[in-house]
Amino acid sequence: MKKLKVFLSESKNPHLNIATEEWIFDNLDPSQQVLFLWQNEETVVIGRNQNPWNECNLAKMKEDKVHLARRKTGGGAVFHDLGNICFTFLSPREEYKRENNVQIIFNALKELGITGEASGRNDLLIPFPDGPRKFSGSAYREKKDRAFHHGTLLLHADLTRLGNYLTPNPKKLQAKGKESVRARVANLNEVRPGIEAKHIVEYMVPAFERFYDGKADIEMLSLATVNKNAELKGHYDQLSSWEWLYGNTLEFTHKMDEYLSLGFFDFQFKVEDGVIKDVHIYTDCLYPSLVDELTTRLKGQPYRGDSVKAAIEAAKTKHPDLIAGVSELGQWLLKNIEI
Template identity: 45%
Template sequence: MNLRILKSAVTNPWFNLATEDWIFQALDAHSHTLFLWRNSETVVIGRSQNPWVECKIDKMEADDVFLARRQSGGGAVFHDLGNTNFTFLSPKDSYDQEANFTIIINALKKLGIDAELSGRNDMQVGERKISGNAFKHAADRSFHHGTLLVNANMQKLGDYLNPHPLKLKAKGIKSVRARVANLVEFNKDINHENLSDAIIEAFCEYYGETAPVEELDEASLAKQPTLNKYYEQMADWDWRFGKTPEFSHHIETRFDWGIIDMHLDVKQAIITEVVIFSDALNVELIDLLQQTLAGVKYNKDDIKARFDELSQRYPELTAQIDDVSKWLIGEMEG
């Protein structure tokens, strides 16, 4: 059986997740394929997760942290250049999950680290988790994706994940954290390059074959129309935010002109229904606020733009509209 080895020179997570999709959907499944990659600072959420519940969106934007949504399920994870990611693709009839874990464990041995399989999905050194894994199967192919913590910034995970819950009653999966360790704790000289080399070596040794390493970069997008299509999907706002399961957002506050008790229903990241209870004297204002928010993307820039238009149309209500605009956007940012 042929081997194929792909290595990404790109750290854009949308490119790398698109490449994974391309490997899974479009690549010839008659060979054992290994893909190695890593991402710039990114929060990757599972297919059924709500980014507003899982992440501090505004802090991520301020710090140029990517948000990516996987095709597969599971919880939110933080990636940075200290994470090495690996993907195995095999024909279904010769897929061997144990073989994949053996290859990674053998690679770590080459670097003086004794790792073992823990449960079905994780690898650990001693009691500490160093790798999480996920699997996907189609009619003719099977896919195993994992991440190795090399020198990841554990603190950053807390910086961008789990904001205060914003009273969001959300469907989907919440993330949990495990006891984890970086591989540099066990070998201070380990890095993405020498770990990748060790994995490639262990892969070739296991199958008794060799293959050239194909370096993927932005030029690969141009050569592969399918890959480019997957990239555009991964980068698209509608995929990253719009695919969120429906949720409701209930917030209330008191202004000097009245109480606002606001209920928003959000479906596919569009505000579908708005109910506002208020003791404000101006009933027209409340009606206008409800009409303005209905149908808008649940996105602070779109909401602000709508409120700005409204206050231009009703200059006599500008002060109240601005109050509500600042408050709602502040609540969305957490």
């Protein structure tokens, strides 16, 4: 009888759930079959090599209380909310077949009255009168002794939300075409009204057990359990850290300009590994000492909101007669780079 393990996350914290995936991939016994089901609160998940300042509207995300997470694998940005559920399968490499995992998903959905079909390498579709539409995308990883397959199932996700938090290069929009992507996607509640994550868990775990003809050891995970597992805590501490989320970027330049009460300001930050290596402030402001003060205070600091706040507060102290204008300048800067 095969050794089966199921993890169910009680936490909606994206850093814990993504860390759990990494822990499963890096640390678990690869001879067993593993299923992990989880959901994230509203989160933009970016790829390992993406730049959050270039890709994301961080100010809007902060305003709407949307998390930022960065995975260790490549690819583009995706949006998670409680309208979808994520699945992760781990298998011994020599026994891995994507078709097995797809069959487990389809067997569970069949119990809910949903018939799906597989397409290409990564997509699962539902047939509609106007043609099939995608309700799941997935990706694959492997190393010498294990294979890893993960993806999402759209239940009742808001399919327009991602666009609110991305600032993609116009060339990407021209190449991809938002409407064509939206037209091919469907939520499962369009064919099974009222479907929730609990229903997927209720039917997926037994489908997993039936497929492998065994009884799974089921473990619940939460933030409270992290400290009991040093390996998992290590992944969580890394993936939730500022250094990983924001500092893990190559050198880039962030330019912003605006007309303010103190004059026109054009800030150009050169940032490397999340640290301000250089900053140039082009302005017609009549107070050059203020510009010098801000330049000196910002250079060498982490590219984050508290660095800006500290520089602005110092400038207010040095220039008490300019408090209103400096405050306005600070609010504008924070809106552009606050995290």
